[in-house]
Amino acid sequence: MENTKKIQNVSKATIGRLPAYHRYLKEKLAAGETSVSSTAVAEELHLNAVQVRKDLAVISSVAGKPKRGFGIADLIEDIDRILGYDNVTDAVIVGAGGLGSALIGYSGFKAYGLNIVAAFDSDPTRIDTQIGGVKVFDAADIVKLVRRLNVLIGIIAVPKGAAQEVADKLVEGGVRAIWNFAPVHLNVPENIAVKNEDMAASLAILSKRLAEILYSEK
Amino acid sequence: MENTKKIQNVSKATIGRLPAYHRYLKEKLAAGETSVSSTAVAEELHLNAVQVRKDLAVISSVAGKPKRGFGIADLIEDIDRILGYDNVTDAVIVGAGGLGSALIGYSGFKAYGLNIVAAFDSDPTRIDTQIGGVKVFDAADIVKLVRRLNVLIGIIAVPKGAAQEVADKLVEGGVRAIWNFAPVHLNVPENIAVKNEDMAASLAILSKRLAEILYSEK
DNA sequence: TAGATTGTTAATCGATTAACAATC
């Protein structure tokens, strides 16, 4: 495997587009097709064809062929490997309320290489229940259990007031990456990866685009 | 109001950071403080101080004062106005399952200027129920009701197979912006704003950072 | 062979960061 690409060598912008390519390629594969051109992908996803070609060149272990394009099965395999879809990583989620339950119930994560092995909550009526096959533990046991389970990824889906404390516990338990759905900035050591899912930021960007569109029509 | 800034004139990158500034400023205001320096904001949010100063300069109607910094109340007001937090926009949500319910139940949206006035679902057991004070209507009535309610924003929280059809109906009903939580690319007319909440993309970026951190330690 | 499509180099663009003068 001389030509194996690693996630670290792929730009953040490209990484962000890979899941969309993956979905598109899966669809085409299911439809019985075997190859695609960057032009076709670009058209479908409303991207620039050169950008797609560059992205695919970076991640593909098999070069595209003029006139034919890229092999769909090859590309899917490459993305699987780069994004780690081919080997699941264990994660825990803290907060088994509305959003937490929705995330646990979202069956898609396993396909993305994420396996939620335990949930935590501090509400006694939730502790020891099961949500979508995942057991809810007492939030007081986060450090102990995370350490025992050797989990690297923690998902935070608690109200903002509790988020920092939860982050501290996850880190103490040995988590190295935090996916944060609470609307707060978390303070964590710098060798811990944090990805904030900031709904307000997303909504702000949507509002801007909407304002631009409405403005352009006046 | 000679100095009123508009959302269209603020860069996408800056817009994305405004909600975080807003939260931080609200906190400081609640703590009784009246002014902040860009250095302080930058330190707390782990951003570059020049970047913060530039962001604030773009959005602030009152210039910062050397030695004192920016007035917190002024900044909050400016962000409120730019992001539209001061006047709510009506929205509908389609899909009242796990994620949809969580989004409806998420009380924070009103503070962000978003008011969910109706939900839709195609599951008969959900139709005519109420979730967090929001009534669930038959998805068959999307076009009619969206048009009657004169709603500009639609939120899609349905399984991926149904998302495109829902988007079509929302657009037909007159929606001008779509916040899409389904993992599919939507095809809509180009004068419709779409913001994809791509969980897989977020997870991919977190995975990349995690891989980098783990790699750097080896 | 002709044409579609790739891969690469150069140009452009937007955003971030550095340097520094202005000022309360």
Add this chain to the structure above:
DNA sequence: TAGATTGTTAATCGATTAACAATC
């Protein structure tokens, strides 16, 4: 006055797009 902090100009960086030669 001295120093903290702003505001601005220039340099850098990363990502996108344009131009075009290579090739199946």
